[in-house]
Amino acid sequence: MIKLRSKSFCRAAFKFGGSKRNKGGEKVCACATTSGEIKWEVRPGGMLVQKRESGDSIGQGLIAVRVSTTVSQSHDISVEATSTFGELKMILSVVTSLEPSEQRVLFKGKEREDGEYLHMVGVRDKDKVLLLEDPATKERKLHGLAGGEAISV
Structure with a gap:
């Protein structure tokens, strides 16, 4: 016992x-x-x-994230450590002109959902995140361009 x-x-x-x-x-x-x-x-x-003290200094939770794209571009973005990947996508939409629904964000080889928090999956200061354009969106854009043109046989 x-x-x-x-x-x-x-x-x-x-x-x-x-x-x-x-x-x-x-x-x-x-x-x-x-x-x-x-x-x-x-x-x-x-x-x-x-319990944490409520008088934390402003900007203490900011981390710098390097976002690489397939076009061999990289962007350094400062974001709160407690932000979600959806919030990161909103910031990236301004920088890359891709809508958040057209983006796929990968960290440590896995695609991350919009509701996941950066600090919960292990994103730290100066970590690298990969940004890809959604293949379905790419295909729709190509079909949209091809659909406007007359196809001759």
Whole structure:
């Protein structure tokens, strides 16, 4: 039989009476930090982590991504690390004049969906992303050009 017991995150503070009670009567850890109390939050996946400070400096989460195209062009784009690939496609549509629906973005050899977050799949500062034109769109453009011309037999 296995017995489980809960552990406190800041044992030393509880030992020396450094804990406080919040409005609900629950113990809140007050470890030896400059701000006094450590605040915890539960992420959507259920992981308990230390809460981030809301006063982050602007531009701290920006990363530079090098986007290479098949036409041997590359573009250096600064984007938030927490952006999605769909947002990256919107920025690329301005630079490349391809609509987001006409773009296919690959990172580490895999095509990425619009809803995937850059930081979640491992895109870091100065990483390379490949931009391809959707083959179906290319084909439609070619048929559109050929459809306007009269074909003689």
